[in-house]
Amino acid sequence: MATADIGALTQYVLWATFALSAAFGAIAQRTHFCTMGAVADIVHMGDWSRMRMWALAIGTAMIGFNAMVALGWVEAGRSVYASERLIWLSNLGGGVVFGVGMVLASGCGSKTLVRVGGGNLKALVVLLVLAVTSYMTLRGVTAVWRVETVDRVAVTLPVGQDLPSLVAYASGAPVPLLAGVLGLLIGGALIAWALSRVEGRSTETLLGGVGIGAVIVAVWWVSGRLGFVPEHPDTLEPTYLATNTRSMESLTFVAPVGYALDWLILYSDANKRLTLGIVSVFGVIAGSAAWALASGNFRWEGFGDVEDLANHLVGAALMGVGGVTAFGCTVGQGLTGVSTLAVGSFLALGGILAGAVLGLRYQAWRLERRV
Secondary structure, three states, X not given: OOHHHHHHHHHHHHHHHHHHHHHHHHHHHHHOOOHHHHHHHHHHHOOOHHHHHHHHHHHHHHHHHHHHHHOOOOOHXXXXXXXXXXXXXXXXXXXXXXXXXXXXXXXXXXXXXXXXHOOEHHHHHHHHHHHXXXXXXXXXXXXXXXXXXXXXXXXXXXXXXXXXXXXXXXXXXXXXXXXXXXXXXXXXHHHHHHHOOHHHHOHHHHHHHHHHHHHHHHHHHHHHHHOEEOOOOOOOOOEEOOOOOOOOOOOOOOHHHHHHHHHHHOOOOOOOOOOHHHHHHHHHHHHHHHHHHHHOOOOOEOOOOXXXXXXXXXXXXXXXXXXXXXOOOOOHHHHHHHHOOEHHHHHHXXXXXXXXXXXXXXXXXXXXXXX
16 A cells, blocks of 8 residues: 555544544434433432443444454454553552542543533533643653552453453453354343333433444444554554554543644644544534534533532543543443453443542532531
8 A cells, every 4th residue: 555545544534533523422412421420310310311321332332343353354452452461450540530530520521522512611621621631641740650650550461351362262262253242242231231121212312322332333443444554655564544552443532632632732743643532532522512503502601619610620630640540431441442341441440430429429428518
């Protein structure tokens, strides 16, 4: 493949990602898809409707990704989630920190982008702080602390940490077959649970769950199949085009927010180029804004008081630090990472849910003290 063809293919990857991310933003705006909201509904009202939507999205993403593995289109080991090094403390601890942060900030990274598109100025402040703190934890002062502390606590596995690879190592069965079977079993169980109640079969739940899950799978295909070059003409090495991690990617909304800020600030630097993660940030905002404007739900919203501002600032900072430490957010680990069946992703997801419950309990305690 010629260098000129590489440039054209890169453009296809970026435009396809932007379109899919815009679809994500529009669907999330339309259906109120939100992990923090789903946990809050359970804790405060015992309502599992949005959790069923989220489970449906996870199940759809799992089945879709592992079907592609079974077909030989992609490999979990070609992503950042399924390496042999399991940084379990970072996944779990970072997830808890992120979970607390998303409660204080009124939503995770993806929800923040959706709210920005809907005219929420509080979310814009959260987005800026999230971008700064995430980039600090990628390459700045908190990155040094992260690498020198929690990242040192790890287990090196004989194969990739995705369940199909681990089971294949123990049983000798082929990974593609196991991926198809495990993806169908685990993903199918989640979908069955989501659809087991009438609220899980509502139009909104089906649109949010299947739609969001399908977008995750589609971006995996764009990055891992469309954007894969077996031999780059310049490096003569296998390459995944337009990715920050140099591996195949799907949607995640912590590190890419930091990369987007870096790209905007250093735009004149020829070495700073658009990536899948960066365009996904802009795509979600655009899709959310388009739906909010079309449906008449676009509203300007600001902070209520100083305490409200303080909570959102602290929450945004915790999300930036925790999300990078955990290797992803509610979408990056809770959907994209978990779809690969990676052990670290399940740990991060558990940490995020635990942190969210802690954050909600803290908020309830604060309200009780005011009475």
